[in-house]
Amino acid sequence: MLQGLTGWxxxxxxxxxxxxxxxxxLPALAKSxxxxxxxxxxxxxxxxxxxxxxxGAATPTDATVTSAExxxxxxxxxxxxxxxxx
Numbered sequence: 001m002l003q004g005l006t007g008w009x010x011x012x013x014x015x016x017x018x019x020x021x022x023x024x025x026l027p028a029l030a031k032s033x034x035x036x037x038x039x040x041x042x043x044x045x046x047x048x049x050x051x052x053x054x055x056g057a058a059t060p061t062d063a064t065v066t067s068a069e070x071x072x073x074x075x076x077x078x079x080x081x082x083x084x085x086x
Contacts, residue, residue: 021029
């Protein structure tokens with residue numbers, strides 16, 4: 001894609017960018033691009049960390065297997081203590 005570009009082409013592109021944005025705005029533009037790249041890199045790292053913790057948590061452990069095999073009897077038996085007296 002960029003095989004035909006020489007040093008002169010890049011200088012012309014740089015001059016056009018300088019004319020469009022102005023010399024005063026270029027440092028601010030570079031700073032904002034650097035901050036954006038830093039945020040993007042941090043988000044990508046966080047996504048990779050989330051993926052590794054999810055894949056680690058997806059493997060069944062002894063606790064999850066036993067809880068799945070033996071359901072906890074949390075059924076509430078209503079003896080009618082408060083509603084049947086009225």
